[in-house]
Amino acid sequence: MYTPTKSAALAAVLLGLFAAASTTAIAAGIADTKHNLSVTGTGTIKSTDQTEICVFCHTPHDAIKNDNIPLWNHTLSSTASYGTYASPTFNATDAADIGGVTEGTAAVSNLCLSCHDGTVAVNSMNNPSNARPTTTMTGGSGAGSAFIPAGNSNLGTGATALKNDHPVNFTYDGALVTADGGLKNPASLTGVKLFNNKVQCASCHDPHTSQxxxxxxxxxxxxxGSTMCLACHNK
Ligand code: HEC
Ligand code: HEC
Ligand code: HEC
Ligand code: HEC
Structure with missing residues (x-):
C-alpha cells in the first residue's frame, strides 16, 4: 500500500497555496491596478499627495445625482458626440450616442469616458475628500499632468470616436436574441454584466480588478480562447 511521505504531503499543501496565490494575482484588488490613482498607485498616472483610492470615482456624500450610476464623484465629460457603432448585421435598435449627456442622463459608459475621452482631468472631482482637499497629479498629459494622453487608453471625442469600438449603450434582451440568432440568453450570462439590461463598457470591464x-x-x-466573447456570443 502506498503511504504518502511527509514531503509529498507538504508538496500537496504548497501546491494548494500556490494555486490560491495565483488566483489572487489574477483577480487582484484595485490597489494593484492602474485605477489606483493615489500616491500608492502602481501605474504612471498617479497622485503626489492623495492617499484615498475610491475618491477619484466615488464619494459617500454629494455624489452626482443620477439613478443609474453608483455614487459617482468624477466630473463628467461635456463632449457633445462620440458617434455610434453601425453595420448591416447589427440588430440593436436603441443604440444612442452617449455624447451630450447631463448629470441626470449619463449612462454607465459615460463614467469611463469621463477620464478615457481625454478631456477631463483624472483628479477633477465633484466632492474632494475633506481630509485632503487638494489632489495633485504626475505622469499624465496636459495641465497639471492630469489627463490621459493620446494613445490606446484615450478613446477620443467626436462623431467617429466610438464607431470603431464594440457597441455599447443598447438593450440586450430576448427580442435582440431572436433578431441576431447568435446570442446567449441575457438572463443567464456568466461573468459579464448588463446594466438596466444594457451592454455598457463595464459589461466586459470591471474597473476594480481584472480576470x-x-x-x-x-x-x-x-x-x-476568447472566453469572454463567448460569454455572450454563440459562435
Ligand atoms: C477609476 C474609477 C473607479 C475607482 C477608483 C473605483 N471605482 Fe467603483 N465603480 C467604478 C465604475 C465605473 C462603476 C460602475 C460600473 C460597475 O459596476 O462595474 C463602479 C461601481 C462600484 C460599485 C457598485 C457595483 C458593484 O460592483 O457592486 C461599488 C460598490 C464600488 N464601485 C465600490 C468601489 C470602492 C469601494 C472603491 C475603492 C476601493 C472603488 N469602487 C473605486 C469606478 C471606480
Ligand atoms: C478617474 C479616471 C478614470 C475612470 C473613471 C476610468 N479610468 Fe480607466 N484608467 C484611468 C487611468 C489614469 C488609466 C491609466 C492610463 C495610462 O496609463 O495611460 C486607466 C487605465 C485603464 C485601462 C488599462 C489600459 C492599459 O494600458 O492597460 C483600461 C482597460 C481602463 N482604464 C478601462 C476603464 C473602464 C472600462 C472604465 C469604466 C468602467 C474606466 N477605465 C474608468 C483612469 C480612469
Ligand atoms: C465587448 C466587450 C468590451 C466592451 C463593451 C468594451 N471593451 Fe474595452 N476592451 C475589451 C477587451 C477584450 C480589451 C483588451 C483588448 C486587447 O487586449 O487588445 C479592451 C481594452 C480596452 C482598453 C485598453 C486599450 C486597448 O485598446 O487595448 C481600454 C482603455 C478600454 N478597453 C476601454 C473601454 C471603454 C471606455 C469602453 C466603453 C466605451 C469599452 N472599453 C468597452 C473589451 C470590451
Ligand atoms: C456582454 C455581452 C457581450 C460580450 C462579452 C461581447 N459581446 Fe459582442 N455584442 C454583444 C451584443 C448584444 C451585440 C449586438 C448584436 C446585434 O445587435 O446584432 C454585440 C455585437 C458584436 C459585434 C457586431 C455584430 C454586428 O452584426 O455588427 C461583433 C463583431 C462582436 N459583438 C464581437 C465581440 C467580440 C469579439 C467580443 C469579445 C472581445 C464580444 N463581442 C464580447 C454582446 C457581447
Missing amino acids: DPTGMAFLRVSMA
Missing part, C-alpha cells in the same frame, strides 16, 4: 491573466485590461472574464 485576464495576460494584462491589466480590467476584464471581467479571461480572454484566453
Whole structure:
C-alpha cells in the first residue's frame, strides 16, 4: 500500500497555496491596478499627495445625482458626440450616442469616458475628500499632468470616436436574441454584466480588478480562447 511521505504531503499543501496565490494575482484588488490613482498607485498616472483610492470615482456624500450610476464623484465629460457603432448585421435598435449627456442622463459608459475621452482631468472631482482637499497629479498629459494622453487608453471625442469600438449603450434582451440568432440568453450570462439590461463598457470591464491573466485590461472574464466573447456570443 502506498503511504504518502511527509514531503509529498507538504508538496500537496504548497501546491494548494500556490494555486490560491495565483488566483489572487489574477483577480487582484484595485490597489494593484492602474485605477489606483493615489500616491500608492502602481501605474504612471498617479497622485503626489492623495492617499484615498475610491475618491477619484466615488464619494459617500454629494455624489452626482443620477439613478443609474453608483455614487459617482468624477466630473463628467461635456463632449457633445462620440458617434455610434453601425453595420448591416447589427440588430440593436436603441443604440444612442452617449455624447451630450447631463448629470441626470449619463449612462454607465459615460463614467469611463469621463477620464478615457481625454478631456477631463483624472483628479477633477465633484466632492474632494475633506481630509485632503487638494489632489495633485504626475505622469499624465496636459495641465497639471492630469489627463490621459493620446494613445490606446484615450478613446477620443467626436462623431467617429466610438464607431470603431464594440457597441455599447443598447438593450440586450430576448427580442435582440431572436433578431441576431447568435446570442446567449441575457438572463443567464456568466461573468459579464448588463446594466438596466444594457451592454455598457463595464459589461466586459470591471474597473476594480481584472480576470485576464495576460494584462491589466480590467476584464471581467479571461480572454484566453476568447472566453469572454463567448460569454455572450454563440459562435
Ligand atoms: C477609476 C474609477 C473607479 C475607482 C477608483 C473605483 N471605482 Fe467603483 N465603480 C467604478 C465604475 C465605473 C462603476 C460602475 C460600473 C460597475 O459596476 O462595474 C463602479 C461601481 C462600484 C460599485 C457598485 C457595483 C458593484 O460592483 O457592486 C461599488 C460598490 C464600488 N464601485 C465600490 C468601489 C470602492 C469601494 C472603491 C475603492 C476601493 C472603488 N469602487 C473605486 C469606478 C471606480
Ligand atoms: C478617474 C479616471 C478614470 C475612470 C473613471 C476610468 N479610468 Fe480607466 N484608467 C484611468 C487611468 C489614469 C488609466 C491609466 C492610463 C495610462 O496609463 O495611460 C486607466 C487605465 C485603464 C485601462 C488599462 C489600459 C492599459 O494600458 O492597460 C483600461 C482597460 C481602463 N482604464 C478601462 C476603464 C473602464 C472600462 C472604465 C469604466 C468602467 C474606466 N477605465 C474608468 C483612469 C480612469
Ligand atoms: C465587448 C466587450 C468590451 C466592451 C463593451 C468594451 N471593451 Fe474595452 N476592451 C475589451 C477587451 C477584450 C480589451 C483588451 C483588448 C486587447 O487586449 O487588445 C479592451 C481594452 C480596452 C482598453 C485598453 C486599450 C486597448 O485598446 O487595448 C481600454 C482603455 C478600454 N478597453 C476601454 C473601454 C471603454 C471606455 C469602453 C466603453 C466605451 C469599452 N472599453 C468597452 C473589451 C470590451
Ligand atoms: C456582454 C455581452 C457581450 C460580450 C462579452 C461581447 N459581446 Fe459582442 N455584442 C454583444 C451584443 C448584444 C451585440 C449586438 C448584436 C446585434 O445587435 O446584432 C454585440 C455585437 C458584436 C459585434 C457586431 C455584430 C454586428 O452584426 O455588427 C461583433 C463583431 C462582436 N459583438 C464581437 C465581440 C467580440 C469579439 C467580443 C469579445 C472581445 C464580444 N463581442 C464580447 C454582446 C457581447
